Amino acid sequence: MTTDATEAAEPQHSVSEAAPEAQENDRTLFFEQPLNERMRTFLRLDFLYSQALYHNEMASQWGTRAAVSSLIDILAIISRGDVRSDALKELERQLTLLGEFQSKPGVDTHRLKSLIANLNRLRGELMNAGIANLQPLRDSEFLNAVKHRSSIPGGTCEFDLPDYLYWLSQPDEARIRAFNQWLTVLRPLCDAVSELIWLTRQNGRTRQETAQGGNFTITFDRENPLQLLRIAVPASMGLYPEVSGSHHRCHVRFLSWKGLSERATQADSDVKFLLTCCA
Numbered sequence: 587m588t589t590d591a592t593e594a595a596e597p598q599h600s601v602s603e604a605a606p607e608a609q610e611n612d613r614t615l616f617f618e619q620p621l622n623e624r625m626r627t628f629l630r631l632d633f634l635y636s637q638a639l640y641h642n643e644m645a646s647q648w649g650t651r652a653a654v655s656s657l658i659d660i661l662a663i664i665s666r667g668d669v670r671s672d673a674l675k676e677l678e679r680q681l682t683l684l685g686e687f688q689s690k691p692g693v694d695t696h697r698l699k700s701l702i703a704n705l706n707r708l709r710g711e712l713m714n715a716g717i718a719n720l721q722p723l724r725d726s727e728f729l730n731a732v733k734h735r736s737s738i739p740g741g742t743c744e745f746d747l748p749d750y751l752y753w754l755s756q757p758d759e760a761r762i763r764a765f766n767q768w769l770t771v772l773r774p775l776c777d778a779v780s781e782l783i784w785l786t787r788q789n790g791r792t793r794q795e796t797a798q799g800g801n802f803t804i805t806f807d808r809e810n811p812l813q814l815l816r817i818a819v820p821a822s823m824g825l826y827p828e829v830s831g832s833h834h835r836c837h838v839r840f841l842s843w844k845g846l847s848e849r850a851t852q853a854d855s856d857v858k859f860l861l862t863c864c865a
Contacts, residue, residue, distance in 0.1 A: 613821040618814060619829040619836070621806075624672050625786070625813045627663060628779045634660045635776040642765050645758040651742070653765055658733045660772060661723060670712065673778045677709045680785055701785075708781055711774040723771055728753075786814055790864035800840040800853030804861070806833060816862035825853055 620626040638656035641649045663669065684702050687693050723729060732750055735741035744751045754761065795802060806812055815836065817827045825840045840857045841850040 614818050615821050615826070617817045617819075617827050617829075619817070620814055621812050621833040621836075624676070627667065627669060627672070628783055631660060631663055631669065631776065632780050632783050634663070635772070635780065638769065642762060642769070645762060647754045647761075650754060650761050650765065654729075654732060655736065657765070657768060657772075658729065658736060660776070661720070661729075661733075664720060664772075664775070665724070669779075670715075670717065670775055673775060673782065674709065674712060676782050677705055677712070677778060680782065681705050681709070683789075704781065708774070708778040712778050715771075715774040719771055719774075723768060729768075786864045787816065787862075790814070790816060790862035792816075792818075792860055792862040795859055795861045797838060797840055797853075797857040797859065800855070800857055802838040802857075804831075804836045804838065804863075806835065806863075808834065810865060812863050812865050814864040816860075816864065818860035818862070819857070823857070825857060826850075827859075 618629065620629055634656045638653045638660065641652035641656065643649075681702065684698060684705070687698055688695070728749070731747060732742060735746050738746075740746075742750060753764075804815070811833055815829065817829070817838065819825055819827070819840075824843050826843060827838050827840050829836055829838050831837050840853040840859075842853050844850055
């Protein structure tokens, strides 16, 4: 689940207009469902990248631990498939699509040129990074030791990895500097993936739908495959969608949140929501 933080996605209120509780209830929640393995991998990678950046900026030992854990998960995802090749192919596809808009009337040429230039920059950085660029991280005895112990519950405890504890006890600036050096190796791929996900979301077509009795079925055009579904509902509804299916057909059912101590139940009334199909 992601919550859109842009100004356009959330109603704006001054302090005098609405209480904090009202602002919370007015939020729009966005639930995303990838429709192919590549988008599933991209979303997971982008999630871990954002998590790593967030925790690294906290400048604490616990923040560094969480950031390193995210870094190790990123390396695990990259090691399971050729994510770099998939990202380059998707960059080429997006550049081709954007290039077709240059001859169409009514297009903001300045914005279009900026998008194309940014994609070309990301493609160049990713190509220059090369396949062997990640090898120093993969060969790092320090990171491999943390990775090995991370598979054990509590395995990175102080007595398990005294060298890890020693490094964590270094000044915040030293830890952040070291982590940023590791992250620099991953940045060309992660930045490219983040931009591709943003473009995919921007290319989506949004429409209002109604789930009769909390159920909704989507059948896709096989000639125009989609990559991502986004379902938006107000937080005040107390509902969340559960999506099942494939890139040909998906079923959505809305569940009513009952709290942590009770199991969610199927919504029995009609549910209005916003559906965005992203190609």
